[in-house]
Amino acid sequence: MTRTAHVIGAGISGLAAATRLVRAGWSVQVHEAMQQAGGRCRSYFDAQTGLVIDNGNHLLLSGNHAARDYARAIGTEAGLVGPSRAEFNFMDVKSNARWKLDLGSGRLPFWLFDSNRRVPDTAISDYLALAPLLWAPTTRLIGDTIPCKGALYDRLVQPLLLAALNVDPPEGSAGLAGAIVRETLLAGGQACRPLIARDGLSAVLVEPAVAFLNQESRGVRFGHELRALSWSNDWVVGLDFGGGSTLELGPNDAVVLAVPPRPAATLLPGLKSPQKYRAIVNAHFAHVPPTGMPALTGVIGGVVEWLFAFPNRLSVTISNADRLVEAPREQLAAQIWAEVCQVAGIQAELPAWQIVRERRATFEATPEQNALRPGPVTQCKNLFLAGDWTDTGLPATIEGSVRSGNRAAELVLALGGRRRDT
Numbered sequence: 001m002t003r004t005a006h007v008i009g010a011g012i013s014g015l016a017a018a019t020r021l022v023r024a025g026w027s028v029q030v031h032e033a034m035q036q037a038g039g040r041c042r043s044y045f046d047a048q049t050g051l052v053i054d055n056g057n058h059l060l061l062s063g064n065h066a067a068r069d070y071a072r073a074i075g076t077e078a079g080l081v082g083p084s085r086a087e088f089n090f091m092d093v094k095s096n097a098r099w100k101l102d103l104g105s106g107r108l109p110f111w112l113f114d115s116n117r118r119v120p121d122t123a124i125s126d127y128l129a130l131a132p133l134l135w136a137p138t139t140r141l142i143g144d145t146i147p148c149k150g151a152l153y154d155r156l157v158q159p160l161l162l163a164a165l166n167v168d169p170p171e172g173s174a175g176l177a178g179a180i181v182r183e184t185l186l187a188g189g190q191a192c193r194p195l196i197a198r199d200g201l202s203a204v205l206v207e208p209a210v211a212f213l214n215q216e217s218r219g220v221r222f223g224h225e226l227r228a229l230s231w232s233n234d235w236v237v238g239l240d241f242g243g244g245s246t247l248e249l250g251p252n253d254a255v256v257l258a259v260p261p262r263p264a265a266t267l268l269p270g271l272k273s274p275q276k277y278r279a280i281v282n283a284h285f286a287h288v289p290p291t292g293m294p295a296l297t298g299v300i301g302g303v304v305e306w307l308f309a310f311p312n313r314l315s316v317t318i319s320n321a322d323r324l325v326e327a328p329r330e331q332l333a334a335q336i337w338a339e340v341c342q343v344a345g346i347q348a349e350l351p352a353w354q355i356v357r358e359r360r361a362t363f364e365a366t367p368e369q370n371a372l373r374p375g376p377v378t379q380c381k382n383l384f385l386a387g388d389w390t391d392t393g394l395p396a397t398i399e400g401s402v403r404s405g406n407r408a409a410e411l412v413l414a415l416g417g418r419r420r421d422t
C-alpha cells in the first residue's frame with residue numbers, strides 16, 4: 001500500500017522531516033513556494049560582490065547533535081568545519097583587548113577551574129551565578145534570573161545568548177537560554193566546538209538533501225505554494241496549490257506543514273503561533289582574510305558581533321538588528337568595514353560588499369512569544385507541524401529546526417496502520 005507524505009516547505013525543518021521519512025520507506029513529495037530550497041538558511045550568487053554568499057552566517061556547535069546527524073544522513077557532515085578544540089577568539093573594539101576563551105575538548109567544563117582559560121577578569125563564583133538558568137522556566141526573564149552585568153556577562157554570556165536567542169538577553173526567555181547552556185557550556189568543550197558550513201549553507205545543508213529526495217523519492221517541487229488545506233472528519237483530505245493545481249490525499253497519506261508561522265496561521269485559521277520577530281543583519285565583504293585569521297571572532301563593544309573569515313570573504317553577523325533595518329546601506333557598510341579592519345588587523349579600502357537584512361529572521365525569543373509556540377500535533381490526525389518556531393524547547397536555530405522536522409516525521413511514522421475511512 002503506497003503511503004505518501006507531503007512536506008510543505010523545503011527549509012531545514014521540512015528537509016529534515018522529508019529525508020527521515022524517505023529513509024523510513026515512505027514516498028515523499030516536498031512542495032516549496034520559492035524557486036530555491038533552504039528557506040532562511042540558503043546561499044546564492046550575489047552580483048554586487050561577485051561571490052556566492054549565505055543569506056546569513058550560520059554557526060553550529062558540536063553539541064548540536066540533531067543537526068550533525070542530519071548532515072551525516074545527507075553525507076555532508078565533513079562540510080561542517082571547525083577546530084578540534086572549542087576555542088573562541090574575542091576582541092573588544094573599545095579597548096583593543098583580545099582574548100581567547102579555551103573550553104577545551106572534554107565532556108565536563110573543567111576549563112572553569114583554570115583562570116588562564118576563563119574569560120579574563122572573571123572568577124568561578126561568576127559562573128556559579130549562572131546556575132539558576134539551568135532550571136528556570138521558559139516563562140521567566142533572563143534579566144530576572146542571572147546578573148546581566150559584569151565582565152562575564154559582557155564578554156561571554158551576552159554575546160552567546162544574543163546569538164542564540166536573537167533578543168537582548170535580559171528580555172529573553174530564561175528557559176530557552178537554560179537549554180542552550182545545558183547543551184553547550186555545561187556539556188564541556190566537546191559540545192562547544194564552533195562548526196561552520198565553510199563551502200556555503202546550500203552546498204552543505206540544503207542541496208544534498210534535495211538531491212537525495214529527487215533520487216530516492218518524489219523530490220522537491222519548486223514554485224508550488226500551498227494555498228489551502230481541506231479536511232474532513234479530522235483528516236486532511238486535499239491540498240490546493242492555486243491555479244487549479246490540487247491534490248487529493250489517499251487514506252494513508254500524511255502532511256507535514258514546515259512553513260513559517262505566518263503562512264501556517266493562514267493555512268490553519270486559529271493556530272496559536274508567535275506574532276513577533278527580530279531581524280538579523282549580515283554584511284559580506286569581498287576581501288580575502290589575512291593569513292592565520294581565526295574563522296570566527298567574537299566582537300565586543302561595537303556594532304559588529306561576530307566576524308567570520310571565509311576563504312574568499314569576510315562576513316559579519318549582527319543579531320537583534322531591528323534598529324539597523326532602515327539604516328542607510330552605504331553608511332552601514334562603511335561603519336562595519338571600519339570595525340572589520342580593526343578586528344582583522346588590516347588597512348584596506350571598502351571592497352565590494354553586500355548587506356543582507358532578514359527582517360523576520362527568528363521569532364522573538366521572549367517568554368511572551370515562546371508561550372505562543374504550538375506543539376507538532378494538530379486537530380487533524382494526519383497533519384503535523386514542524387519549524388523552528390514550533391515548541392522545540394530551543395530558540396529558533398538549525399538544531400531546533402532539525403529536531404522539529406524529526407519529531408513531525410516520527411509522528412507520521414507513528415500513524416502506523418491508522419488510515420482515514422473512505
Ligand SMILES: Cc1cc2nc3c(=O)[nH]c(=O)nc-3n(C[C@H](O)[C@H](O)[C@H](O)COP(=O)(O)OP(=O)(O)OC[C@H]3O[C@@H](n4cnc5c(N)ncnc54)[C@H](O)[C@@H]3O)c2cc1C
Nearest residue numbers: 009011012013033039040056058059225226387388397398
Ligand atoms: C540571518 C540569519 C542567521 C541565522 N543564524 C543562525 C545561526 O547562526 N545558527 C542557527 O542554528 N540558526 C541560525 N538562524 C536560524 C535558522 O536559519 C532557522 O532556524 C532555520 O533555517 C529555520 O528553518 P525552518 O525550516 O524552520 O523554516 P524556514 O527556513 O523559514 O523554511 C520554511 C520554508 O517554507 C516555505 N514556504 C512558506 N510558505 C509556504 C507555502 N505556503 N507552501 C510551500 N512552501 C512554503 C518557505 O519558502 C521556506 O523555504 C539564522 C537565521 C537567519 C535568518
